[in-house]
Amino acid sequence: MKVTRIRAQMFFLDNLAWFLIIFFYLMFAILKPAMLGIDFIIFMLYSSIPLGLLVLAESIVLLSGNFDVSIDRITGFSAMLAGKLITMYSINAELAIPLPLIFGVLCGCLNGFLIGYLSLNPFIVTLGTYMAFNGAILVVSPTSIWHLPELYIFPGKDIVTSILSFALILVLLALFLKYFRIGRRIYMVGGNPQAALMLGVDVKKTTFLAFAIDGLLCGIAALIFTGFSAAVPVNIATGYTFSAFAGAVLGGISLKGGRGSILNAFAGDLLLSVINAGLVLFAIREEVRWIVTGALVVSALLIDRAREIVREKVAKGI
Amino acid sequence: MGDVPLIEMRKINKWFGSVHALIDVDFKIYEGEIVGLVGDNGAGKSTLIKILSGVLKADEGEIYYKGQKVEINSVKDSRKLGIETAFQEQALIDYLSVGENIFATREPVKSLLKFFRIIDYKRIFEDTKQELKKLGLNIAPMKEAGFCSGGEKQGIIIARNMRFRSKLVILDEPTRALSIAGVITVHEYIKQLKKEGIACIYITHDLHHVYPIADRIVMLNRGRKVLDVDKSKVTLEQIEKMILRFAFGEEKETFTSRR
Numbered sequence: 001m002k003v004t005r006i007r008a009q010m011f012f013l014d015n016l017a018w019f020l021i022i023f024f025y026l027m028f029a030i031l032k033p034a035m036l037g038i039d040f041i042i043f044m045l046y047s048s049i050p051l052g053l054l055v056l057a058e059s060i061v062l063l064s065g066n067f068d069v070s071i072d073r074i075t076g077f078s079a080m081l082a083g084k085l086i087t088m089y090s091i092n093a094e095l096a097i098p099l100p101l102i103f104g105v106l107c108g109c110l111n112g113f114l115i116g117y118l119s120l121n122p123f124i125v126t127l128g129t130y131m132a133f134n135g136a137i138l139v140v141s142p143t144s145i146w147h148l149p150e151l152y153i154f155p156g157k158d159i160v161t162s163i164l165s166f167a168l169i170l171v172l173l174a175l176f177l178k179y180f181r182i183g184r185r186i187y188m189v190g191g192n193p194q195a196a197l198m199l200g201v202d203v204k205k206t207t208f209l210a211f212a213i214d215g216l217l218c219g220i221a222a223l224i225f226t227g228f229s230a231a232v233p234v235n236i237a238t239g240y241t242f243s244a245f246a247g248a249v250l251g252g253i254s255l256k257g258g259r260g261s262i263l264n265a266f267a268g269d270l271l272l273s274v275i276n277a278g279l280v281l282f283a284i285r286e287e288v289r290w291i292v293t294g295a296l297v298v299s300a301l302l303i304d305r306a307r308e309i310v311r312e313k314v315a316k317g318i
Numbered sequence: 319m320g321d322v323p324l325i326e327m328r329k330i331n332k333w334f335g336s337v338h339a340l341i342d343v344d345f346k347i348y349e350g351e352i353v354g355l356v357g358d359n360g361a362g363k364s365t366l367i368k369i370l371s372g373v374l375k376a377d378e379g380e381i382y383y384k385g386q387k388v389e390i391n392s393v394k395d396s397r398k399l400g401i402e403t404a405f406q407e408q409a410l411i412d413y414l415s416v417g418e419n420i421f422a423t424r425e426p427v428k429s430l431l432k433f434f435r436i437i438d439y440k441r442i443f444e445d446t447k448q449e450l451k452k453l454g455l456n457i458a459p460m461k462e463a464g465f466c467s468g469g470e471k472q473g474i475i476i477a478r479n480m481r482f483r484s485k486l487v488i489l490d491e492p493t494r495a496l497s498i499a500g501v502i503t504v505h506e507y508i509k510q511l512k513k514e515g516i517a518c519i520y521i522t523h524d525l526h527h528v529y530p531i532a533d534r535i536v537m538l539n540r541g542r543k544v545l546d547v548d549k550s551k552v553t554l555e556q557i558e559k560m561i562l563r564f565a566f567g568e569e570k571e572t573f574t575s576r577r
Contacts, residue, residue: 195409
């Protein structure tokens with residue numbers, strides 16, 4: 001009986017984000033019935049996508065047992081560099097679309113090389129690259145970039161394309177992590193790097209790969225962010241790193257690495273969007289929203305800890 | 319046991335900078351043999367084993383597998399020869415299922431749309447169930463390894479060794495920080511391996527742990543092999559005396575009994 005109860009607790013905590021989405025959504029909807037409309041739901045989904053991509057990026061890295069605080073700057077730098085090149089050389093939109101993705105991957109590879117192959121501390125490395133990319137954004141262009149080709153901003157601007165591409169990325173990523181041997185290695189390295197090494201996993205390469213995928217997702221996010229505002233603002237994606245981190249952890253990606261489902265990470269993103277939409281709808285001041293975001297980051301840690309405690313109980317109870 | 323050793327390491331030398339960590343070390347192990355590798359911290363035990371399991375590369379020396387010269391450049395290479403290193407806490411990945419742990423890095427695949435090769439979970443879980451059954455264990459293949467008891471975990475590792483026909487299992491300090499009951503479980507595990515014809519290198523700094531079950535004791539001291547004896551030819555007291563002599567550095571000669 002007791003075991004069943006603990007298992008129920010574990011299930012609840014693992015899928016907590018989904019329950020909280022329902023809870024907050026209903027709560028807001030009762031107070032503001034406008035939230036019930038299908039248009040509002042679609043808009044909420046759409047506005048969750050830029051952060052959603054960063055949540056996925058952070059999740060991959062957390063699963064591999066690492067950490068990346070530079071993701072919003074990779075996104076900003078990729079968007080800015082691509083935007084600058086496109087306007088400077090009037091590059092065709094068809095050719096331009098892959099640009100931010102390529103820059104994102106390259107930034108991710110830089111982090112991956114320093115952390116995977118040189119075994120440097122992930123927190124300090126990405127803090128360093130955070131600052132470096134932040135500076136590089138201003139070097140590339142100290143002002144916002146406008147007048148981008150229509151097709152280039154289409155993926156992020158068009159609601160249907162945006163949602164469908166995100167859904168596709170989410171499904172592909174989930175399949176990759178579950179059914180492909182390379183994807184599985186990421187879980188092994190994050191779950192127990194020593195064991196992974198002795199099982200013949202190339203830990204360095206796997207870490208590098210996790211950061212490269214992280215960079216790719218940041219690059220896609222750069223394209224979507226650009227489309228979102230039909231421009232590259234100077235402060236593009238600023239401050240998203242910690243929301244992405246909170247979304248991933250709220251969604252059940254373990255801080256210790258190697259555990260969590262990418263679909264639940266998406267739930268974490270959705271939860272943040274519901275809460276944010278509610279705050280906007282109630283016209284809560286921006287500084288208060290910052291406080292709420294901060295509180296969410298900390299509660300994500302608390303929930304992560306609660307999960308650990310319940311799991312220890314299960315491990316001992318059997 | 320045949321005449322040709324399963325694994326033979328000849329004249330292994332390893333330097334770390336100016337430190338000569340292994341000096342002309344010869345080491346061999348026969349099929350199904352249990353060798354206790356003893357020595358103080360820094361004697362070179364771990365270095366020797368890391369070379370055998372492909373984590374480190376020797377600067378000089380050769381390795382033979384059943385009389386054939388082989389190159390071990392990575393953990394993958396050593397695993398291809400059937401060498402598994404099973405550190406106590408380092409053998410299983412707790413968050414993955416029992417089945418995935420047994421098949422880790424050797425997952426069976428099936429093709430999807432001709433282009434992709436995806437992991438065949440159905441086969442993993444069916445094979446796992448069968449393999450565990452052979453050991454008389456009834457563990458759900460989809461259960462997370464972290465939720466298994468100590469005995470079950472041992473069973474999972476044995477199942478893995480049997481499924482992939484390991485020839486040699488290396489245990490690095492398996493009894494460090496274990497209770498007496500824990501030591502007994504480890505010894506049961508090693509006996510089971512021997513029964514399956516799997517050889518075992520048991521590394522420890524505590525002679526008393528390995529003496530009861532070892533066939534042979536090999537001792538390293540400051541990078542040199544100083545002792546290599548069949549257990550049947552020497553008593554625990556005699557070995558202890560020798561160890562004391564080496565520890566105080568008076569005796570330079572080595573005591574070896576060749577088979």
